[in-house]
Amino acid sequence: MQLELRGITKRFGSFTANDRIDLVVEPGQIHCLLGENGAGKSTLMNVLFGLLHPDEGEIILDGEVTNFADSGAAVRRGIGMVHQHFMLVPVFTVAENVILGFEPTKSLGRLDYEKAAVDIRRVSKAFDLEVDPDAIIEELPVGLQQRVEILKALNHDAELLILDEPTAVLTPQEIEALMAIMRSLAAAGKSILFITHKLKEVRAIADVITVIRQGRVVATAKPTDSEEQLASLMVGRDVNLTVEKPASTTGGNILEIRDLVVRDDRGIAAVNGVTLDVRAGEILALAGVQGNGQTELVEALAGIRSVESGTITINGRDITNCSPRQILDAGLGHVPEDRQRNGLVLSMSVADNLVLNTPRRHPFASRGSRNLAAVNSYAETLVQNFDIRTGSTQAVVGSLSGGNQQKVIVARELSRTLSFFVASQPTRGLDVGSIEYVHQQIVKQRGEGLGILIVSSELDEVMALGDRIAVMHQGRISGIVTPSASRETIGLLMAGVVEVASA
Amino acid sequence: MSVTESPTTVAISPRAAANTRTRVIGLLMAVIGLITTFIFGMGSVGSAKSSLTFTPVNLQSAPWHLGALTLSTRLCDVIIGLLMIALGVEVVVRHPAKGVMARFGLVAVLFFLALLVWAARSPGPSQVPFINLTSILIGSSTLAMVLIFGSLSGVMCERAGVVNIAIEGQFIGGAFLGSMIVSTTHSFIYAALAGAVMGGLLGLILAFLALRYLSDQIIVGVVLVTMLGSLSSYLNLQVLTPYPQYNTGHTAPNLAIPLLSKIPILGPVFFNQTGFFYVMLVLVVVISFGLFKTRWGLRVRAVGEHPEAASSVGINVIRTRYTSVIMGGAIAGIGGVAFMAAQGQFQPGYTSGLGYIALAALIFGRWRPSGAVVASVLFGISVYLADNLQTYQIPVPTEVLGMFPYLITIAVVSGLIGRVRPPAADGQPYQRD
Numbered sequence: 016m017q018l019e020l021r022g023i024t025k026r027f028g029s030f031t032a033n034d035r036i037d038l039v040v041e042p043g044q045i046h047c048l049l050g051e052n053g054a055g056k057s058t059l060m061n062v063l064f065g066l067l068h069p070d071e072g073e074i075i076l077d078g079e080v081t082n083f084a085d086s087g088a089a090v091r092r093g094i095g096m097v098h099q100h101f102m103l104v105p106v107f108t109v110a111e112n113v114i115l116g117f118e119p120t121k122s123l124g125r126l127d128y129e130k131a132a133v134d135i136r137r138v139s140k141a142f143d144l145e146v147d148p149d150a151i152i153e154e155l156p157v158g159l160q161q162r163v164e165i166l167k168a169l170n171h172d173a174e175l176l177i178l179d180e181p182t183a184v185l186t187p188q189e190i191e192a193l194m195a196i197m198r199s200l201a202a203a204g205k206s207i208l209f210i211t212h213k214l215k216e217v218r219a220i221a222d223v224i225t226v227i228r229q230g231r232v233v234a235t236a237k238p239t240d241s242e243e244q245l246a247s248l249m250v251g252r253d254v255n256l257t258v259e260k261p262a263s264t265t266g267g268n269i270l271e272i273r274d275l276v277v278r279d280d281r282g283i284a285a286v287n288g289v290t291l292d293v294r295a296g297e298i299l300a301l302a303g304v305q306g307n308g309q310t311e312l313v314e315a316l317a318g319i320r321s322v323e324s325g326t327i328t329i330n331g332r333d334i335t336n337c338s339p340r341q342i343l344d345a346g347l348g349h350v351p352e353d354r355q356r357n358g359l360v361l362s363m364s365v366a367d368n369l370v371l372n373t374p375r376r377h378p379f380a381s382r383g384s385r386n387l388a389a390v391n392s393y394a395e396t397l398v399q400n401f402d403i404r405t406g407s408t409q410a411v412v413g414s415l416s417g418g419n420q421q422k423v424i425v426a427r428e429l430s431r432t433l434s435f436f437v438a439s440q441p442t443r444g445l446d447v448g449s450i451e452y453v454h455q456q457i458v459k460q461r462g463e464g465l466g467i468l469i470v471s472s473e474l475d476e477v478m479a480l481g482d483r484i485a486v487m488h489q490g491r492i493s494g495i496v497t498p499s500a501s502r503e504t505i506g507l508l509m510a511g512v513v514e515v516a517s518a
Numbered sequence: 519m520s521v522t523e524s525p526t527t528v529a530i531s532p533r534a535a536a537n538t539r540t541r542v543i544g545l546l547m548a549v550i551g552l553i554t555t556f557i558f559g560m561g562s563v564g565s566a567k568s569s570l571t572f573t574p575v576n577l578q579s580a581p582w583h584l585g586a587l588t589l590s591t592r593l594c595d596v597i598i599g600l601l602m603i604a605l606g607v608e609v610v611v612r613h614p615a616k617g618v619m620a621r622f623g624l625v626a627v628l629f630f631l632a633l634l635v636w637a638a639r640s641p642g643p644s645q646v647p648f649i650n651l652t653s654i655l656i657g658s659s660t661l662a663m664v665l666i667f668g669s670l671s672g673v674m675c676e677r678a679g680v681v682n683i684a685i686e687g688q689f690i691g692g693a694f695l696g697s698m699i700v701s702t703t704h705s706f707i708y709a710a711l712a713g714a715v716m717g718g719l720l721g722l723i724l725a726f727l728a729l730r731y732l733s734d735q736i737i738v739g740v741v742l743v744t745m746l747g748s749l750s751s752y753l754n755l756q757v758l759t760p761y762p763q764y765n766t767g768h769t770a771p772n773l774a775i776p777l778l779s780k781i782p783i784l785g786p787v788f789f790n791q792t793g794f795f796y797v798m799l800v801l802v803v804v805i806s807f808g809l810f811k812t813r814w815g816l817r818v819r820a821v822g823e824h825p826e827a828a829s830s831v832g833i834n835v836i837r838t839r840y841t842s843v844i845m846g847g848a849i850a851g852i853g854g855v856a857f858m859a860a861q862g863q864f865q866p867g868y869t870s871g872l873g874y875i876a877l878a879a880l881i882f883g884r885w886r887p888s889g890a891v892v893a894s895v896l897f898g899i900s901v902y903l904a905d906n907l908q909t910y911q912i913p914v915p916t917e918v919l920g921m922f923p924y925l926i927t928i929a930v931v932s933g934l935i936g937r938v939r940p941p942a943a944d945g946q947p948y949q950r951d
Binding site for chain 2: 064066085086087088090091096098100101102103104105106107111112114115116117118120123124125126171
């Protein structure tokens with residue numbers, strides 16, 4: 016199917032999310048839409064998929080102007096979407112999810128599961144997407160769930176497939192498998208629109224690249240262009256993709272974790288016997304597919320999740336099951352994974368958020384009342400030093416961009432005397448400029464002799480920052496390697512396949 | 519002081535956690551069995567006898583007549599108690615994957631039976647030296663029927679993702695309007711239709727506030743119950759009291775099904791009932807079938823589990839929720855009429871929290887029509903006994919039996935026994951972005 020977008024414009028109030036976007040996807044072509052978070056990619060896809068209605072512009076399918084009332088209409092017209100957050104009902108079977116909305120029925124409106132299973136087998140055979148129609152979705156690994164999403168689109172006879180950031184939750188091997196599927200789909204004549212901000216993937220798979228920035232198409236590029244070229248198109252200026260990391264002298268262990276067991280909300284041992292050391296002046300990067308216990312490990316470190324067994328010490332001091340207050344006082348700085356939920360009080364001002372961990376301490380308060388002058392002047396200094404872009408220190412922190420919100424947290428956490436710093440997904444959802452900045456700050460702290468633990472599901476980040484890389488799989492450390500290790504090695508560790516000698 | 523523990527690695531799988539819960543249920547069953555054996559069984563005088571009769575009071579002309587069954591109280595309750603212990607031990611030792619809740623239900627029913635046998639012992643405190651088992655089942659069946667209407671209403675609403683706390687209010691509304699209609703038209707069919715409209719209307723209000731204005735569904739539900747309670751009291755005082763011809767208090771006639779109603783013991787319980795009872799049976803079958811076998815059911819459940827996913831394939835989430843909540847309300851409204859048809863005359867407050875017990879039955883029944891039926895039967899028996907045990911002068915306060923449905927529900931919700939999982943989007947507001 017040939018898709019043409021002509022002058023698509025979508026406004027939210029005074030904000031223009033998509034500004035006269037033109038795009039053509041030819042049949043059998045893999046077309047990459049490259050842009051930073053917030054560039055307007057998701058809005059454009061929601062317009063294309065009938066979830067939003069454009070203010071101006073036309074969607075043309077095979078030369079015919081189309082208007083979708085809702086996403087059901089888009090699906091019927093042959094557009095399939097693989098959402099970033101899967102649109103699958105976890106308690107349903109694969110078959111039930113695939114047929115939902117387009118159910119084959121027998122008399123009395125009864126569902127025809129036999130026909131569904133036959134259809135699914137036919138499609139999965141045609142495109143090499145093996146999956147058991149009777150499996151329950153929530154019992155499948157993420158990679159297979161994504162396969163079901165693709166299968167669902169194909170079962171609805173999709174001719175154009177939109178994949179929205181599909182690789183975020185996959186291991187490198189699963190990404191390889193996905194790319195193979197995309198290639199075979201393109202070879203079968205399907206059009207593919209692949210949305211991403213990951214330059215490596217774009218170069219590996221794209222036939223055509225369209226770069227969008229601030230809601231506009233700024234360039235079309237070729238997969239043969241270098242990563243630097245693509246990055247500067249995406250960001251609008253030259254960017255330095257490598258993290259400048261001077262040699263650092265490491266000292267003794269700052270953090271020691273011994274045989275740690277932590278349960279998740281369901282009572283399952285999400286961290287299941289982790290032993291880990293982080294030395295002074297060292298960045299230990301913790302890699303792994305999301306949901307393998309990284310979140311629970313960091314929460315236990317920060318004192319917001321109780322430890323079942325095992326110990327955590329900072330500078331020899333046992334902080335196992337201490338309160339967050341005691342742990343902060345022991346010298347831990349913590350950038351949480353979900354900054355809006357756990358890192359900031361969004362409805363409070365920038366200044367108040369900057370003193371959130373020390374509101375009762377001198378000089379910010381004395382004898383039970385706050386010293387607002389001291390808070391504000393401190394906030395002014397931090398806003399300056401950390402280049403937080405805000406109109407005023409009194410602005411509500413929720414009104415700042417994601418990058419600036421993250422800077423508020425980083426500024427707050429790094430402006431105390433620390434001995435250990437842990438950051439979970441420190442650059443998730445940030446623009447390239449902010450990523451550079453956050454990385455510089457982390458490396459700077461390393462130079463000052465802190466022990467640092469970075470948890471990230473972005474392999475590039477892990478490899479750029481880590482002095483050592485620990486890989487977590489199903490609650491255990493499946494291996495510790497040096498940054499010189501290959502992506503394949505790390506990928507296998509992420510999948511829990513091999514044990515590699517510790518670095 | 520610090521104690522160094524030897525480092526151990528514990529693997530806790532969900533399966534293991536489920537096993538722990540299964541063991542707790544098994545233990546609980548065994549403990550109930552011990553109580554039965556030692557307090558009811560061994561606690562009775564050895565010479566005490568209990569009589570059970572089976573001929574319903576209103577069916578003296580039955581073609582069959584079973585004589586009274588006279589048993590040794592001690593022997594009977596010891597046997598029942600040991601049976602319960604055996605069931606409990608079996609669950610603890612074998613922790614079967616399926617049917618644990620069914621076994622638990624059986625133990626609960628056996629417990630009621632043992633209690634009755636014990637209460638009717640002679641010589642004993644009771645002035646009624648026998649227990650009419652069939653009458654008790656008939657009395658309980660009416661309450662169970664009302665509870666089933668209520669919990670089916672809950673299934674309809676919550677499977678689509680809207681919490682319907684207002685079942686009690688829909689009962690009241692249905693009973694009030696139903697009584698007026700039946701008093702004026704003498705037709706229970708019209709009364710049922712009016713009750714359905716009334717309940718559906720209350721469902722519409724709930725749906726409108728919850729879906730259009732994204733109000734908190736629990737609060738809207740509680741407000742509706744409170745409003746209906748006060749409104750019905752007011753209208754009762756202003757309309758029904760001065761004009762008693764609008765509240766004449768008909769009870770619905772029993773429609774005996776030929777042959778089937780003649781089956782000993784069970785015949786009168788299942789096949790000599792009002793039309794409402796048969797409507798309820800049909801509804802159970804239709805809703806079970808509809809929810810789990812048809813396209814309509816798949817879509818309703820998808821909307822209640824993951825509305826965004828349903829919407830992404832073109833299912834209209836809001837419309838699905840509206841229809842489910844209105845249909846659910848209508849079912850509860852009919853339930854209110856059914857209650858009125860069994861009790862006669864409308865009186866303010868006479869549903870006395872049955873709507874909430876229906877909600878408890880819905881949870882205990884794991885949001886499934888079949889489960890809701892089992893739970894409603896169990897709760898119906900306990901409510902009936904709580905209301906009628908005074909007759910037997912049992913030293914157990916009847917309020918304790920009245921608490922039974924709620925105690926069970928707390929145990930279920932807290933995960934102490936069984937694992938329940940409501941529809942994932944139950945009670946969550948949905949907004950199209």
